[in-house]
Structure formats: C-alpha cells, structure tokens
Amino acid sequence: MTLQEAVLTDRERLVGIHHLDTLIVRNNLALSYQQAGRTDEAITLQIAVLIDCERVLGPEHPDTLTARSNLAVGYREAGRTTEATTLLEAVLTDRERILGPEHPDTLTARNNLATTYADNGRTTEATTLLEAVLTDRERILGPEHPSTLTARNNLASAYSQAGRTAEATALLEAVLTDFERILGPEHPDSITTRNNLAVTRRRAGP
Incomplete structure (x- = not known):
C-alpha cells in the first residue's frame, strides 16, 4: 500500500490530480484501503474519486459508474447498507440503460x-x-x-x-x-x- 501511495503522489505531481491515470491510481488505492479494513479512509477517497470522475468524465461514463459502484460496496462493507442499496440500484439502472442488460x-x-x-x-x-x-x-x-x-x-x-x-x-x-x-x-x-x-x-x- 505504501507503494501505491507513492505512485499516487508521483502521478498527482506529474500529470495532476484530475488526470484519468491519477483517478485510476486513487481508485485502486481506495480498494486497497477497503481490503485492509481501513473503511473510513476508503470511503473518503472513493467519494473524492467519484466527484472527480463525474466532473472530468461525466456522470454516465463507464468509469464513473464503476467509481459509484465501488463507493456503494465501500458503504456495504462499512455497514451502511441503506446508502449502499440506494447507490447500487441507481448503478444497475444506469448500466442496464447505457451498457445493456447483458454487459459483464x-x-x-x-x-x-x-x-x-x-x-x-x-x-x-x-x-x-x-x-x-x-x-x-x-x-x-x-x-x-x-x-x-x-x-x-x-x-x-x-x-x-x-x-x-x-x-x-x-x-x-x-x-x-x-x-x-x-x-x-x-x-x-x-x-x-x-x-x-x-x-x-x-x-x-x-
């Protein structure tokens, strides 16, 4: 995880915090926090990533939907099941409409x-x-x-x-x-x- 944090610092310095590559690294770091049980840090980072994805890529971009899904899973892992359910229902509706009902x-x-x-x-x-x-x-x-x-x-x-x-x-x-x-x-x-x-x-x- 220390390595991911260092990579993120370098990416932010070299290409900026809103660059797509930086968003990917931030998303991956949030997932690592989640897997390590650092749920509060994971959720904080996932919220920030989602906000940036919506602004940079648009609310219906597949990567934005993935960021929204990751945040929902983070909520679920933290026991915030009502928030997780609401967000996941919205993600499913959007993916069915944008990607189709049979997309992976x-x-x-x-x-x-x-x-x-x-x-x-x-x-x-x-x-x-x-x-x-x-x-x-x-x-x-x-x-x-x-x-x-x-x-x-x-x-x-x-x-x-x-x-x-x-x-x-x-x-x-x-x-x-x-x-x-x-x-x-x-x-x-x-x-x-x-x-x-x-x-x-x-x-x-x-």
Whole structure:
C-alpha cells in the first residue's frame, strides 16, 4: 500500500490530480484501503474519486459508474447498507440503460445489489436476482468462467441465509469441485467456498 501511495503522489505531481491515470491510481488505492479494513479512509477517497470522475468524465461514463459502484460496496462493507442499496440500484439502472442488460459490468452490478439485499435480510429479492445473474453468466460467459462460479457461490449463500440449506449444500459442493479443478484447492475462492460449505452444513444440522 505504501507503494501505491507513492505512485499516487508521483502521478498527482506529474500529470495532476484530475488526470484519468491519477483517478485510476486513487481508485485502486481506495480498494486497497477497503481490503485492509481501513473503511473510513476508503470511503473518503472513493467519494473524492467519484466527484472527480463525474466532473472530468461525466456522470454516465463507464468509469464513473464503476467509481459509484465501488463507493456503494465501500458503504456495504462499512455497514451502511441503506446508502449502499440506494447507490447500487441507481448503478444497475444506469448500466442496464447505457451498457445493456447483458454487459459483464451490468451483471456485476446486479450481483452486488443482490448481495446487499441479502445483507439487509431481503432474501427473496436477493435469491431471485442471483438466480437471474447465474443464468445470464452461464449463458454469456460459460459454466466454468470464474465469474459464473462466483455467482453460483453467491446464490448458494443466499439459499443458506433463506434456510434452504439442502439446495445451498448441493450447490456449494458442486461449486467447490469446480473451483478446485479449475483454480486449484489452495486458491482463495476455493478456500472461501470450502468455508461456506462448512457453515452451511452446520446450519443444516446432523
């Protein structure tokens, strides 16, 4: 992260704080803050990046929509689920209109919104949306694409939260087999899925 901060300082000095390359570095640094659990710093930086993207690129530019989506995910990670939901619903509407309903970024927006619905306890809406995301990703990207496997994993988690543990367990077992075969047993996605499967089996009981 220290290296990213140094790169940002250099970019700001050489090309200015509003240059597209600088905005990209600032966005990446915000994501690193988020992954490190520095949520307040991440959100502060993401808000600044979004404001600059809207002013420099326009409110409907794909990079602006990405910045808005990143801020929404930051809100969700910070537990600010109402703000996250409102922003993600707007991002999905814009991406469907500007990029089309089947664009990968649109599918990602739909997935992020569904995950936030699940966090809010809106399991029926989350499940319906995630089933649609999975169907689209299987058709557009193929059944073994990492994004498709992630969608399957997210749907299984929604099933588990909704008490549909048998369906969740069956789906997670299949996803884990695919992740281990395609990405390897020690890949982070394989480890996460293995953990999700263990949690779901505990919920199901003996």
